[in-house]
Amino acid sequence: DIQMTQSPSTLSASVGDRVTITCRASQSINSWLAWHQQKPGKAPKVLIYKASRLESGVPSRFSGTESGTEFTLTISSLQPDDFATYYCQQYNSYPYTFGQGTKLEIK
Amino acid sequence: QVQLQEWGAGLLKPSETLSLTCAVYGGSLTNYYWGWIRQPPEKGLEWIGDIDHSGSTNYNPSLKSRVTISVDTSKNQFSLKLTSVTAADMAVYYCARGFIVGGRRDSFDIWGQGTMVTVSS
Numbered sequence A: 001d002i003q004m005t006q007s008p009s010t011l012s013a014s015v016g017d018r019v020t021i022t023c024r025a026s027q028s029i030n031s032w033l034a035w036h037q038q039k040p041g042k043a044p045k046v047l048i049y050k051a052s053r054l055e056s057g058v059p060s061r062f063s064g065t066e067s068g069t070e071f072t073l074t075i076s077s078l079q080p081d082d083f084a085t086y087y088c089q090q091y092n093s094y095p096y097t098f099g100q101g102t103k104l105e106i107k
Numbered sequence B: 001q002v003q004l005q006e007w008g009a010g011l012l013k014p015s016e017t018l019s020l021t022c023a024v025y026g027g028s029l030t031n032y033y034w035g036w037i038r039q040p041p042e043k044g045l046e047w048i049g050d051i052d053h054s055g056s057t058n059y060n061p062s063l064k065s066r067v068t069i070s071v072d073t074s075k076n077q078f079s080l081k082l083t084s085v086t087a088a089d090m091a092v093y094y095c096a097r098g099f100i101v102g103g104r105r106d107s108f109d110i111w112g113q114g115t116m117v118t119v120s121s
Helices: none
Strands: A004-007 A010-013 A019-025 A033-038 A045-049 A062-067 A070-075 A085-090 A102-106 B003-008 B018-025 B032-039 B046-052 B057-059 B067-072 B077-082 B091-101 B104-111 B115-119
Touching (some): A004 A085, A010 A019, A019 A033, B003 B091, B003 B104, B003 B115, B018 B032, B046 B091, B057 B067
Parallel strands (some): A010 A102
Antiparallel strands (some): A004 A019, A033 A045, B003 B018, B032 B046, B046 B057, B091 B104, B091 B115
């Protein structure tokens, strides 16, 4: 199985901050990576797919980049609605696997 | 606006079979694939398996011996069965839609709201 390692596990930030979450794959996943946002008691919502493509309706302050097996999700200017848990997911090969999550908290 | 709605028994005893269905409203099963993902309380996400409209499936090897995913195109829904459940199977179960591009399965783009399954004697 491909292991997805996210960092940090928890991130404290303030409204207006620029934040970056990193996800490292244990082997090449050829850009087949998605980022999902999950709020407490709610289903995940996809933000980014194919490493850098913004899902329709997602604010442009979210962006995704890749460098080899390292992927980053950046929020350019945190808004109150962005405090949530974020998961990366590879869908390059089965079984699809998720990172352990990054909880973004209000500082 | 496509919506997914899961339903099924929410309370099971150990060794029973979990059975969930996901109905697809406002869209067709064709040209997409359909997945199940679960999340134990206060934990992360685990992919269970998926199926396309023709019935072609993929399963997580960690669950493969106990999982069956099926599709009913006449009812526009797909289902999950997990046999011999234990406390480790207690989780919120989500169904999700994935899109297909050029014959290749791409990302999930729509999730159901999830349904909690509790396993207790």
